[in-house]
Amino acid sequence: MTNTSDLTRLTAAEIAERIASGETSAVEVTEAHLARIEAVDEKVHAFLHVDREGALARARAVDAKRSRGEKLGPLAGVPLALKDIFTTEGVPTTVGSRILEGWIPPYDATVTRRLKAADVVVLGKTNMDEFAMGSSTENSAFGPTGNPWDLTRVPGGSGGGSSAALASYQAPLAIGTDTGGSIRQPAAVTGTVGVKPTYGAVSRYGMVAFSSSLDQGGPCARTVLDAALLHEVIAGHDPMDSTSIDAPVPPVVEAARNGNVEGMRVGVVKEFSGEGYQAGVVQRFNESVELLRELGAEVVEISCPSFDKALAAYYLIAPSECSSNLARFDAMRYGLRVGDDGGHSAEEVTSLTREAGFGPEVKRRIMLGTYALSSGYYDAYYGSAQKVRTLIKRDFEAAFGQVDVLVSPTTPTTAFPIGERADDPMAMYLADLCTIPTNLAGNAAMSLPCGLAPEDGLPVGLQIIAPAMADDRLYRVGAAVEAAFRARWGHPILEEAPAL
């Protein structure tokens, strides 16, 4: 598997280059990845649906385009694993839930459309925690996904299917969504790269909503440059999403090609340390900070006192919005329909369908949110949470007055065993401790590998946080760190993962 001629081991940038030059065809690349999926996904379970025919058809179209001498997109022919939260016309979209089992969307999400327009080959739809609610992908109605580093451990969540697909070479690119860390935390625990762009950078149109004010789609890849190339394809203003930013996409690819932290001011978030942080995670993080210094950055400690309240605020805002967003799943128009036997009223059919179609975590959050929005409780819960959100934004503003980027561990621990936290929601929620403030404030963050924890040999993620609309800083810093670690390790970190 270490043969460099293996197409599934190439980066997206390399594949695009080979296809553009004619060295290899999009069909060959797609077939190689479909074969890899065939070979390993029974064990990993990264995909909920593989669109074999659709992928090959697109690959053939790319090859035909090239043979006609037409201009190809920057990622033409590159295979991609799409999180099953984005609608795909004619291809099932379940959001990891029974309630949408069998639904074939009649329309493409904006992200899907942009991928197609860029000649990217979508291989299929990846597994996820139901409605993106979770940090382990165990909440998927269709069974958990294994972490390619250790199949008995979780690949993170909610986008565990996407991160596992990357780490097991089933796709060089993937798309995730990040409401509280669902791109970054899976990236961290699988040794891959994940970026949550600035809120509004990537259109949410056709991305099934969990928590509208927090959800953000973003790129997942095995290298910083690949993430940047994908970022550029999917980002940009969309008139179909009112919250989409009407401004040029920051120069992320240019930044990823010119990694450099010299003279940059980097803040270490004081609050993201101490109890609950695994020793190996802390060790690798500290080494990363040291590395940044060596590379010429000025490192200072920054305090963000409101971050301690972020988790609590998040677990009021996200459930509140989800309780409303998920109200539409009522069995009337699409998806699962239980009890429609002539013996039940419309209301009963809705109840029976929701009872059967929603998993326990989704029900828990709908109930929490319904309660938090109730009259008499609104101010104490939703209202207070919004105030905390303002305080967190102010903390970030103050911090970015002093430094260019902030850094922290992405998640307090490495990948935990499947089942370990399944019955302990609070323990599960803690996995997103370091990632949530960014969602609440709406700015940008990246996770990239910074080594393996000595005690368990599992990947550790370094989180880089930038101000809103300064997504390019993530790539500039990320590329520099990635290059330095690569030089130190002598190879990409994923090569240390056991063969499947």
Add this chain to the structure above:
Amino acid sequence: MTVTELVSYEDALASYDPVMGLEVHVELGTRTKMFCGCSTALGAEPNTQTCPVCLGLPGSLPVVNATAVESTIRIGLALNCEIAEWCRFARKNYFYPDMPKNFQISQYDEPIAFNGYLDVQLEDGEVFRVEIERAHMEEDTGKSTHIGGATGRIHGASHSLLDYNRAGIPLVEIVTKPIVGAGERAPEVARAYVAELRELIRALGVSEARMEMGQMRCDVNLSLRPHGTETFGTRSETKNVNSLRSVERATRFEIQRHAAVLDAGGKIVQETRHFHEDTGSTTSGRVKEEAEDYRYFPEPDLVPVAPSREWVEKLRAELPELPRVRRNRLREQWGISQHEMQSVLNAGAIDLIVATIDAGAPADQARKWWMGELARRANEQGTELSALPITPAQVARVCALVAEGSLNDKLARQTIEGVLAGEGEPDEVVEKRGLKVVSDTGALSKAVDEAIAANEAIAEKIRGGKVQAAGALVGAVMKATRGQADAARVRELILEKLGVQG
């Protein structure tokens, strides 16, 4: 409670003071829906004017219709409201199968327009000021048709049909502050308010506001308080009262019903009620034991609406003349009474008359045709005056033909009949039907000579000075020309030929 148990209206007013609150929903006449690009045209096959957004499909997102925002601001300005510098949409959460998302995008504590008033003129000319609490934007729901139940309600139905063509059509909800001090004129004030609001909406051109089409719907909130007390009584909310007459009747009925309950020492139940056109009464709908909890929160999928002051002032400057002001101006110009103007208003004839005048007709003639012959025909056919297949320009042309002597009154009526029958423009009808007044002096002169010859005795009387006897000869000539002669001209000719001064 049956009608016989009601307290008489006079007795009710002798003891109590009515307090009203009117909520009016207006469907805006925008080309596309509130949050998507689907057509709003009426009458399409069910579910053909839908898309992922107005069907609330997973992943879809709303985008605000800028024209709807502009229309709402214009309504707000015409109602003398303040316009918010910054406001948001909110989600109103409740479950109903005809609501695709199971929440309605509305506005809650941040309406775009608030704190205004509308002056309404009652039949006798008295002006009553109705204070406006707010006007806000929201989306309409789909339409349910319940099949198999006895009442047309969902309860007991075997199945229901859902049409989402209406889902997402822009609505503006206009809510009054409590209307106090109307006393016995409360039902009349309610009616006049809704009528005035309808005129205003039409004058702004933001909706046709046709109540019979559901484009404008009214909920009447009513409570009574004993004379001399300050606190309001418990209110009832009569939903979907959908004609001006019903607004007046529903208000009147509720005053009498509340009085009966209160007089008997009972308590008014806070509930929604349904109005029945046939009996003029209301019956209990849903009891609101506690206020329904809609769990409002700011709509996170939409950015706030922040109309710039420059834009608002531009819209204010471009507002048309308000209907009441215009009516009073026209009334003076036309020289008619308050009562006559009211009839013109009730007939929906103001704009038609104005357009006819603009097309060159004298005011009295324009008014005569629209309020006479045409109103009679519209009434016969049970249609709106404006729905008759005749244009103000065509009516003006008929007036012109009369003025130039080409048509007399009778022929003019026949011409109008022809236009209404689809026979073409007035001139074509005159041509095809051969309706032109016989003004050819030779032909007319011959007809007059024949009439004189055939009625020598009468002619002799006229020669003898009995000028009034000429009428009989005029009649004979008119008969001979099948009514196509100008009677005045005929009379002139007769007298001339007989050597008598008219």
